[in-house]
Amino acid sequence: MLTSLRYSTLVNLRSTDALATPSTAAVSLLLAPLLNAGLVTAISFSVNAPELRISAQAAVVASIVATTIAQVASQAAMDRMRKVVADVSPYGLLRMGLWSGKAVVGLISGLATAVFLVLVLTLTGHGDSTLVIAALAAPFVCLPGAIAAAMLSLPRKDPFAFATIATWIIPVTSGTVVSIQQYPNALGFIAHALPGTWTIQGLRHEIPLHSAFVLELVVGITWLLGGGLTLGRAERRYRSGATDVLPM
Known part of the structure; x- marks a missing residue:
């Protein structure tokens, strides 16, 4: 089991374009997330968002x-x-070996980004223990949702859609600039069904942090079940001769 996981992880690490060289890894895992976080913080400052420090976190x-x-x-x-x-x-396509390596690479990527961004925020005087806990836990509690996004990507005509959408939609829906409690009811309901929202509510001390992690896992596992069912259905149709559901 461990040998298979190690082999799968190494294969995925070597085949991931974003981690192909030290420079691309630095851009993908450090510079791009830093710019993304900086942009949201700048927006918060420009609209006079309350508690700018929390918005940055x-x-x-x-x-x-x-x-x-x-x-x-x-x-x-x-x-x-x-x-x-x-x-x-x-x-x-639902075998553990196919997804375990991707999960480990996702965790490594998320933790590398977390350590770097927490260090930057701490050095600028905006870090605290709650941020450290939330940031380091985020890759783990959001991992089921990440695997679900990967599963849902495979049957799409554009398999990169979910990777692209995640980069732009999560900072909007998760309550970064203002609390999710200030969102319109419909948008707030949708946001709570997406990854990251509960963790950030815990970071904002709107709910206990441990409860936020549990709810984040519930959201992710729900998406994972949906992703598995969708991919399994697409795979069955593909095997029966339908070429439009799992384009290769």
Whole structure:
């Protein structure tokens, strides 16, 4: 089991374009999330958002969540583009070995981003223990949602859609600039069903942090079940001859 996980992780690390060289890894895991968090913080400042420090911390956590999801989903997208999905589909696309390596790479990516951004915020005088806990836990509690995004990416005509969407939508929906409690009811309901929202509510001390992590896992596992069912259905239809549901 551990040997298989190690092999799968190494394969995914070596085949991930964003981690292909030290410079691309630095841009993907450090510079891009830093710019993303900086942009949200700048927006918060420009609109005179209350508690700018909390907004900056929330932007950091949102960037960590987005990075974790984008890295896992983009690995699945690259597998399809490189015909890996076509090669392994006869053996089943819901096997643990296919996803375990992607999950580990996603965790490594998210934790690298978390350590860097927390360090930056701490050095600038905006860090605290709650931020450290939320930031380091975020890649773990959002991992089921990241795997779900990867599963949902495979049957799409554009397999990179979820990786791209995660980068831009999570900072908007998770309550970075203002609290999610100030969102309109419909938008707030949708936001609570997306990754990152509960963790940031915990960061804002609106709910206990441990409760936020549990709710984040519930959201992620729900998406994971949906992603597994969707991919399984697409795989069955593909095997029966439908070429439009799992384009290779």
